[in-house]
Amino acid sequence: MDAAVMDTDKHHEAIMTPAEPLIMKQGTPKIVTKDVTVHYGEKQAIFPLDISIPDRAVSSFIGPSGCGKSTFLRCINRMNDTIPICRVGGKITIDGSDIYDPDLDVVQLRARVGMVFQKPNPFPKSIMENVAYGPRIHGMAQSKTDIEEIVVNSLKRAGLFEEVKDRLDAPGTGLSGGQQQRLCIARAIAVNPDVILMDEPCSALDPIATARIEELIDELRENYCIVIVTHSMQQAARVSQLTAFFHLGTLVEVGDTEAIFTNPQERRTQDYIMGRFG
Numbered sequence: 208m209d210a211a212v213m214d215t216d217k218h219h220e221a222i223m224t225p226a227e228p229l230i231m232k233q234g235t236p237k238i239v240t241k242d243v244t245v246h247y248g249e250k251q252a253i254f255p256l257d258i259s260i261p262d263r264a265v266s267s268f269i270g271p272s273g274c275g276k277s278t279f280l281r282c283i284n285r286m287n288d289t290i291p292i293c294r295v296g297g298k299i300t301i302d303g304s305d306i307y308d309p310d311l312d313v314v315q316l317r318a319r320v321g322m323v324f325q326k327p328n329p330f331p332k333s334i335m336e337n338v339a340y341g342p343r344i345h346g347m348a349q350s351k352t353d354i355e356e357i358v359v360n361s362l363k364r365a366g367l368f369e370e371v372k373d374r375l376d377a378p379g380t381g382l383s384g385g386q387q388q389r390l391c392i393a394r395a396i397a398v399n400p401d402v403i404l405m406d407e408p409c410s411a412l413d414p415i416a417t418a419r420i421e422e423l424i425d426e427l428r429e430n431y432c433i434v435i436v437t438h439s440m441q442q443a444a445r446v447s448q449l450t451a452f453f454h455l456g457t458l459v460e461v462g463d464t465e466a467i468f469t470n471p472q473e474r475r476t477q478d479y480i481m482g483r484f485g
Contacts, residue, residue: 237262237402237432238283243297245278245287252278255297256458258451265424265433267443267464270453271484276436279453280404283434284320285313301402318345321395325407327387329379329394334371337379337390338362341398357397365393366423385416392423396431403427405435409442421446440480444468452476 238260245253253275260266268276278287285306287293299306306316318341330337338358341347348354358375362368367389371382379390388408395403405424409417424433424446437443443450444464451461452475460473471477478484 235262236260237301238434239300241298243279243282243295243299245275245282245296246294247290248292252456253282254457258458258461260432260434261449262432263428263430264449265428265435265447266449266451267447268434268436268451268453269438269440269443270459270479272438274453275456276451276453277406280406280434280436283402283404284317284322286322288313318398319400320402320404321398321400323388323391323395323403323405323408326411327384327391329382329387329390331378331380333376334362334379334382334390335375338393338397341394345398347398361393361397362390364396364427365389366419366426367393383416385412385419388412388416388420389423392420392427396427400431402432402434405433407436407438410438417442440468452479454479 236259238258240256240258243253243256244251256279268280270276281287282295282299283301283306285295287295295307301319305311330340332340335355335358338361339348339354342354342357348357359368362371367386370386371377371390379387382390388411392403392408408424409420412420421442424435427433428448435443435447447464449461450464450467452459452467452471452473454475460467460471460476462472467476468480471480
């Protein structure tokens with residue numbers, strides 16, 4: 208559980224760089240949060256957090272382990288709802304709609320907000336069935352031909368089709384680690400989401416597979432809002448346009464990636480980037 212557990216709020220010194228100038232530069236904000244907090248029981252994991260995340264761009268969350276970045280990521284598709292002691296406050300909107308509205312269908316939300324996890328987690332099914340699963344349960348296809356078309360297009364967009372086109376009936380678990388992660392990305396985009404969340408998507412992969420996933424992320428941002436949690440500052444610098452630095456449950460600073468890495472406004476951001484802690 209990625210929770211910054213604190214008994215006092217003495218560390219809550221959020222001084223944030225306004226994200227609006229970046230949003231104007233990058234495009235329309237897709238996700239907007241206001242005063243978002245997260246508690247695990249009595250312990251506060253996220254202190255009031257405001258951020259605007261642009262559409263058709265990659266936004267990276269960086270910071271030491273346990274700083275709250277994965278906890279916040281899971282708020283965006285309400286995965287924290289599955290943790291009984293977790294309580295989320297504040298407001299998160301996607302395209303202006305409150306995703307914590309009591310009348311909202313959480314299943315439909317999770318179709319709109321895809322998730323790719325740290326370790327590849329293909330279903331114990333064929334490559335074809337891994338990608339077809341979402342479109343089937345969401346009623347997106349009327350025939351076998353429709354399903355096959357969605358699967359092929361998703362595999363192509365994930366950069367995997369040419370490698371697996373002759374073995375679509377083979378188990379997804381038989382692919383290499385990097386291929387499995389691209390299969391999981393294909394599975395996520397098969398339901399045509401608006402947002403793709405990625406929680407340390409390359410940490411279990413070798414450098415060659417990591418480079419392929421990073422190329423894919425760069426290609427996908429033309430059509431999706433992508434939010435990635437990463438421990439690798441080099442990866443954040445390579446793939447993202449916006450970077451947010453978290454520390455002890457607080458969003459310390461957010462801004463244009465190049466500015467964050469070359470001219471951070473906060474001392475804690477500079478110290479982290481320089482390797483003084485982490």
